[in-house]
Amino acid sequence: MHHLIDTHAHLYSSKFDSDRSEMVQRAIQAGVIRMYLPNIDAESIEGMLALEAQFPEHCFAMMGLHPGSVQATTYRKELEIVEHWLGQRAWAGVGETGIDLYWDKSTLDIQKIAFARQIEWAKDLGRPIIIHSRESNRECLELVGKAQDGRLRGIFHCFSGTLEEARQMIDLGFMLGIGGTLTYSKSELPTILREVPLEHIVLETDAPYLPPVPYRGKRNESAYIRQTADMLSEVKVVPPAEIARVTTANALRMFL
Numbered sequence: 001m002h003h004l005i006d007t008h009a010h011l012y013s014s015k016f017d018s019d020r021s022e023m024v025q026r027a028i029q030a031g032v033i034r035m036y037l038p039n040i041d042a043e044s045i046e047g048m049l050a051l052e053a054q055f056p057e058h059c060f061a062m063m064g065l066h067p068g069s070v071q072a073t074t075y076r077k078e079l080e081i082v083e084h085w086l087g088q089r090a091w092a093g094v095g096e097t098g099i100d101l102y103w104d105k106s107t108l109d110i111q112k113i114a115f116a117r118q119i120e121w122a123k124d125l126g127r128p129i130i131i132h133s134r135e136s137n138r139e140c141l142e143l144v145g146k147a148q149d150g151r152l153r154g155i156f157h158c159f160s161g162t163l164e165e166a167r168q169m170i171d172l173g174f175m176l177g178i179g180g181t182l183t184y185s186k187s188e189l190p191t192i193l194r195e196v197p198l199e200h201i202v203l204e205t206d207a208p209y210l211p212p213v214p215y216r217g218k219r220n221e222s223a224y225i226r227q228t229a230d231m232l233s234e235v236k237v238v239p240p241a242e243i244a245r246v247t248t249a250n251a252l253r254m255f256l
Contacts, residue, residue: 068132070110075114099139
């Protein structure tokens with residue numbers, strides 16, 4: 001069985017409370033050897049760390065503040081908590097951070113502040129940064145471009161954008177995180193990814209969100225990364241084993 005890595009999964013989510021251990025075991029049995037857990041905010045840390053402690057060879061925690069949790073009254077305190085935890089131990093990465101203009105455009109200014117702060121922490125720690133850029137590729141690319149001094153690397157999670165934006169991300173030293181949306185009938189990703197070398201792509205689920213076909217409408221889980229890998233195999237016209245080999249090597253290079 002070809003080994004795969006899920007570079008982005010919220011497996012500590014309450015959506016998994018009834019069968020979390022079994023769900024992780026299903027992923028391991030499906031050949032998913034590593035699952036990277038992006039943090040959301042102060043509320044998600046405890047559950048994330050508990051899951052990592054339960055599966056230390058398979059689950060790897062990251063520390064950051066999600067742009068959706070950046071609120072005027074609390075974001076400074078939330079950033080203090082992230083900074084505290086970043087100083088306590090080694091983490092797989094910094095994130096999930098970035099900018100989200102889908103849910104709330106009114107917080108753009110403080111989202112930028114929070115994102116820029118986390119970029120600096122990632123550079124100082126030498127860790128990859130996991131970027132959420134929903135409807136904000138332009139804004140995220142601008143901040144990353146200003147901050148890139150050769151020390152910054154990471155993943156544009158759940159990549160959605162133009163081929164030109166993909167090339168800009170790659171030129172800045174980033175990889176594209178590709179998940180279940182690749183399998184959706186109206187997705188433009190297949191057309192774009194045909195032009196993107198496999199060396200710049202990593203796989204993810206964003207579980208419990210964005211399940212691939214044929215699981216749309218259901219809860220996503222890490223085992224379902226196989227459907228995305230199979231679709232990428234079709235798009236790139238290379239065997240599934242090659243998709244697994246290259247994307248796994250890409251992820252290990254990014255995180256280790």
